[in-house]
Amino acid sequence: MKYCYLTHVILLLILLHFANRATAQGEALTLERCYTLAKANYPAIKKMDLITKTGEYTIQNANKRFLPQISFSGQATYQSQTVSFADAVGSLPGISLPSISKDQYKIQGEISQLIYDAGNTKMQKDLIAANTALEEQTLVSSLYGINQRINSLYFAVLLIDAQLKQNELNKANLQTQVQKAEAAFDNGVAFRSNVEELKAEVLNIEMQTTEYTSNRTAYLNMLSLFIGKKLPESMQLELPTAQYTLSAINRPELKAFDLQKNIVDQQEKQLKSDYLPQVSGFFQGAYGRPTLNIIENKFGPWYVTGLRFSWSLSSFYSLSNKRNILQLNRQSIDADKETFLLNAKVDLSQQDEQVNKYTILIRQDDAAIALRTSVTQSAEAQLSNGVITTHEYIQKLNAEHLAKQLKILHEIQLLQAIYNLKFIAGN
Template structure:
């Protein structure tokens, strides 16, 4: 069976080998980890891509203010042509050919477009803001992943420190047991039991260090820094809890609503009258003289007014669709805030639980320590055996680990609330 920690350590080693010249980071705080992770996450490169795409799109929209040039051509054959039903003596009235040709260019210049181009640029800018905010929403999720790794490493550090204290207690009992064995007051098996416990504790150290190394590696990949056992992760300070919700998703919903408002204005703009200048020039048979059968050049120009009547047939439906989309966004935002409130309530309950547990942790540890110290004296005097002593040492160890766990879980709960509310 493949060990996931071994696989992860191999991946990390390959990643670190690509930047061997980079110095090891000696200390790190949680805010620094958040900032560096957000800066180095691969998705962050989309910011520049969105900016470039928006600039090109706005430039393209601005082209609508310049004259629009089109070249058209056609060749037709028709079943009948215009004829003059008169016969004038001495005059040859030509008959038009049924095959006709035209090639022309047309230049159009908007004088008034109902504000369509201006609103189109506004829609492009709003959509760009929406994409940037969607990116911020995704990058914000990285913060939670960094929190999990950071607090996981802190917990592993505390467990290693407690393991060291546990080994010292076992070693103290082992020294007294060996003295008793040498004096014939204890069996050799009593020493073997403590030796086994010491080896078991050393095995646990190996497991804890391997897990911590894997967590440090993952955190290092997030922040693009080399982290090892020498790196000191500073314990975060306790955070005040705020009920305000400042998540980036709220701005994302607001920008979606703003985009719909711009679309509503565009719907009205496309149904407004349009006014512009035009010039058409070309060659054809016939040209402007419909009685001529020769290829001739021509031109004409003027002012063109366009009133889009058919657009008003669908205006009401388009507005209704926009209203539905707007309501759907409101429902999504309401659902999001509802889920946020549920999460905060749960996290507040967790924080309150750990506060209550911490109130009795010190008392439990004090009692367990006094029992262990008494057990060590009893072991030295032969009143209890090594198994009894190990049981009391383990009980004290579990009490201390429980306090460490409760402290870090309380701190983590506070930062989880901070993440959930966006403060």
């Protein structure tokens, strides 16, 4: 089921609040651009290339199993007893039977070539590739979490910008009243305290502006650290779109769960190669005493070549248990995935309700602002006619200002809730 969060009136009003965000200072910074820069600047991104290269080297090592394997060995031994031909066949007239020396020597080299390994090498490479893919996806999932931190900083700056804009409007309104009060004082129809109270309220707004500006600089500095780019105080942040269609959850963590199951599948395939035979060819060359012709008890060279067949049946003993373990691993991965999806759905439901709440609050804000504006306009006329005091007028003006500030807050909170939905859903 899809829900579309787009209210043209809300978007129009938001854009009006940020109308001064034109690119007079240059191109505005977008939220998507912040995501891209933050990921590129995050130190952990360096691991991506390391993971890829490690996987490539490991696969290359696995491929080398089919290269000729060369080994050398040597030995010198003394044996307590050797074959005695004279004792075995007796003495023969006119024939001197040889004897074999008890001290024997051999230097040997062997070249072997794997011919058939029951697919073991291919399965090893597939398993290496699966592990590499999982490591890369785990890193992608980790980097995805940066988006939420960027959201917090980005929308904090947007909120302050809107508050600064509203402060300027309120200050301009108060300064107009100060000019009227000064004129009335000069004409002897107002007190000095009326002028001073209005000026004090202007100063209060200037103090708020100073605090907002300082906070904005702090948030921009933190954002600069994340994206690896110094942001000047004049940098304008572009207002993100308020449109969003909620669809299926597509978080990078879900792909990581699938890759974990792929590893289990590869491990199960490898079990098959463990109990199949292997065939290799070999060539042995040696020099020593005695040679293969033991009758000649002297130093000499010799060689042996042929095929070697090996088949270990011991893996059958634990094959069933290994398969059971892999099946349990699959069930564990499925349980983790279901837990993740459940938590994500709970978070989506919560944020969905937040979007609905702020949408309703903004409509109520519009009604409250209309009423407060009407009251303030009446109060201006009453102040000019001396019906109410300056203090009473400021109270009504502040009430209107507070209503507008609340709407600004709710507009930014609505946007942030929508982008929280995007983050949770992975869209």
